[in-house]
Amino acid sequence: MYALFHTSVSEYLLFKGGTSLSKGWDIINRFSEDIDLVLSRDYFLNVKKLSCANCTSNTQIHNLREKGQDFLFGEFKDELEAKLAELRLNVTVLSDNDILDENGEPRKVPHDKDPSVLYVQYSSIYNSQAAYAIPTVKIEISILSMSEPYEMRRISSLIEQTYVGEDVDSDLVQTIRTVSPTRTFLEKAFLLNEEFQKEKPRTRRMTRHFYDLEKLMNTPYADLAINDVALYHEIVEHRRKFYHVGYVDYDKDLPDSITILPKEVLLPQYETDYKEMQNSFIYGASLEFGELMERLRVLQARFRSIEFGDKD
Secondary structure, eight states, X not given: OTTGGGSTTGGGEEEEHHHHHHHTTOOOOBOOSEEEEEEOHHHHHHTSOOGGGGOOSHHHHHHHHHHHXXXXXXXXXXXXXXXXXXXXXXXXXXXXXXXXXTTSSBOOOOTTOSSEEEEEEOOOSOSSOOSSOOSEEEEEEESSSOOOSEEEEEEOOHHHHHTTTSOSSGGGOEEEEEEOHHHHHHHHHHHHHHHTTSSSOOOTTOHHHHHHHHHHTTSHHHHHHHHXXXXXXXXXXXXXXXXXXXXXXXXGGSTXXXXXXXXXXXXXXXXXXXXXXXXXXXXXXXXXXXXXXXXXXXXXXXXXXXXXOOOO
């Protein structure tokens, strides 16, 4: 994180997603699969002078996706690698296009894929790896994500948090733009609702979203989100415009149709995934799977009870 926010694009970066809930807001107690970032479109407008960053048409959005990936897999990847080397970290930075497939060939993701993914590979001190924990930091950077709302939040390591008042890891503490949990709460609910519209929803590494929503649901941020009609509609329409996927009916993100509970037939697979996360990812107390599902049932009812008038 320190290296990322000391690159030349730092003033245009925002920290978001589940990792921000633990590191920026102290709401969840789990390790993270990845670091989710936003690189504001303003960077491509103001610095790169790309007119496609206005995103006034589907063609412009497509062009920005391609140019954004070129930048992140090229110039930005090289700069990040140099910053990590300055910190004397013995790591390797790879892009999605550098990852080999089962035939040993670079897999080459679609040119317009967003978010773009970088992998920072490091040497682990452990010989065996838990099911959830692998010696790679996955960095997902979206150039299409919303930038608002956010706050400046202090980010520090678990080591620094553990040894409060001592000069341990204090050089790496920083205050950065961090997306509000209000937005993260809604985006995670929409992510699940859209995933469950697939013929075969993913079950692997998905229960972290269940866990996060349960932790968020009794915070003031959930109440703010559920009562903020403008923000709710803004996020739905943003997803419809920038991430339009053929199998998704974005109207189903609205309160009267939203579904965040998985189908019963998938529960055994989700329970297995959740137990793996409990064993290697969650470092605080956690609910049993049945209790977690009941809490999500309550949350879904809260969503369904929302009465939105006209968004204007």
